[in-house]
Amino acid sequence: MIPASLRAIASDPALRLAALAIILTGAFAASIGPYQSLLAIEVFGLSENAYSAILAIASTTAVVAALALGILTDQRANRRRVAILSASLLLASVVIPRLGMSATAFWLGHAILMPLGSTLFGQIFALTRLAAASRPTQERDAILAAMRALFALPFIIVLPIWSIAFRSGATLLYVYPVTGALGALCLLLILRAWPRDGGTVWADPKSGLSFAAALKEILVPHVAFRIFCLGAIMGGMTLYMAxxxxVFSGLPGRGESATAIYAGVVAGLEVPVMLAVPLLTARFASTTLIAAGAATYTIHLVGMPLLAASDAVWLLTIPAAIGGGIVLSLPIAYLQDLVSTRPGMGGALIAVQRVVGDVLCAGAFALGIWVQGYATAALFGALIMMAAAAALLRADRQPGRGKVSAS
Known part of the structure; x- marks a missing residue:
């Protein structure tokens, strides 16, 4: 039986466009995410510390871009033009490293252009929020969770294909033409089908806020603190991809092929969890579920480097999928509700949350490598996740949830 959220997406042109765009960006992420660190270190010759620096710079770039574009789209309601720009930058981010084949080209593509282009993710969810705004809250949140599941769906298909390709002799550089094709398709889709600015069936008034006034809305302590906590939780998932x-490189029976299979299994199991999230939110508070998901995910994060050489590592895909499915889907509606009258900013906060996670991931990665190795980095990431989950639980026990009202 097809979930009601997917039927709702299929019946609405704007939601269908958002779904196709998020599937393509998911396929893009599935093709580049698990291999970015290997490309940096094994192909382009960067050190582990240099790769940590790339993660940190990319995070800074992404947060500045997400906030600037989120504010801009709310100010001017020019969402189509900004989406076209972001998709173009995402395409350029994989074309330039492949053509340049130098450390400089890798830095430009992965530290600057890719985080700029990745703001498209938040813009797609802003469009989803606007298109579903007239629906009841529970149905709207189910649509958002389903959209996040559609982002994970390509991992089930794409990663096994990469596994076969690597076993057949493909090199890591094949990642670039494939992601380039996916980026080009996404750009063409947006050019063809993204709703015209000012011509939507839903109201999209201009905010009229200056950059300073818009930033002030999210810098109030009770909002900023929640964004930080959610970002810290997300950092553990970013660390897993890094x-x-x-961890699998050089181990007997592992390497690139096993990397693809493992990530594909986790993503495949995440999809039904995400689709089931609305059933859980009917009984439990979102914050409670996010904390439980984070705790479950740490089992996988800590265990993966310790069990990488053992067949038992495949059992860790279960807590990874359960925890990841919850942590990846629930914060989207939570963050958008914090700034419910600003869809562009709500989409930007998804990126801001991720950037906070990227910064903490880079710190845990660098410190863990310096102290001992990959297992220590994973342990630091798990501790950060649990501390953030506990802090978020405590914050949401206080009266009010920190929602920003319309100005």
Whole structure:
């Protein structure tokens, strides 16, 4: 039986466009995410510390871009033009490293252009929020969770294909033409089908806020603190993607092929969890579920480097999928509700949350490598996740949830 959220997406042109765009960006992420660290270190010759620096710079770039574009789209309601720009930058981010084949080209593509282009993710969810705004809250949140599941769906298909390709002799550089094709398709889709600015069936008034006034809305302590906590939780998942290829590299029976299979299994199991999230939110508070998901995910994060050489490592895909499915889907509606009258900013906060996670991931990665190795980095990431989950639980026990009202 098809979930009601997917039927709702299929019946609405704007939601269908958002779904196709998020599937393509998911396929893009599935093709580049698990292999970015290997490309940096094994192909382009960067050190582990240099790769940590790339993660940190990319995070800074992404947060500045997400906030600037989120504010801009709310100010001017020019969402189509900004989406076209972001998709173009995402395409350029994989074309330039492949053509340049130098450390400089890698830095430009992965530290600057890719985080700029990745703001498209938040813009797609802003469009989803606007298109579903007239629906009841529970149905709207189910649509958002389903949209996040559609982002994970390509991992089930794309990663096994990469596994076969690597076993057949493909090199890591094949990642670039494939992601380039996916980026080009996404750009063409947006050019063809993204709703015209000012011509939507839903109201999209201009905010009229200056950059300073818009930033002030999210810098109030009770909002900023929640964004930080959610970002810290997300950092553990970013760390998993950074560690997976490196942990499996060089082990008998592992390497690039096993990396693809492992990530694909996790993503495949995440999809039904995400689709089931609305059933859980009917009984439990979102914050409670996020904390439980974070705790479950740490089992996988800590265990992966310790069990990488053992067949038992495949059992860790279960807590990874359960925890990841919850942590990846629930914060989207939570963050958008914090700034419910600003869809562009709500989409930007998804990126801001991720950037906070990227910064903490880079710190845990660098410190863990310096102290001992990959297992220590994973342990630091798990501790950060649990501390943030506990802090978020405590914050949401206080009266009010920190929602920003319309100005």
């Amino acid at each position: 560690l997976l290829g490196l």
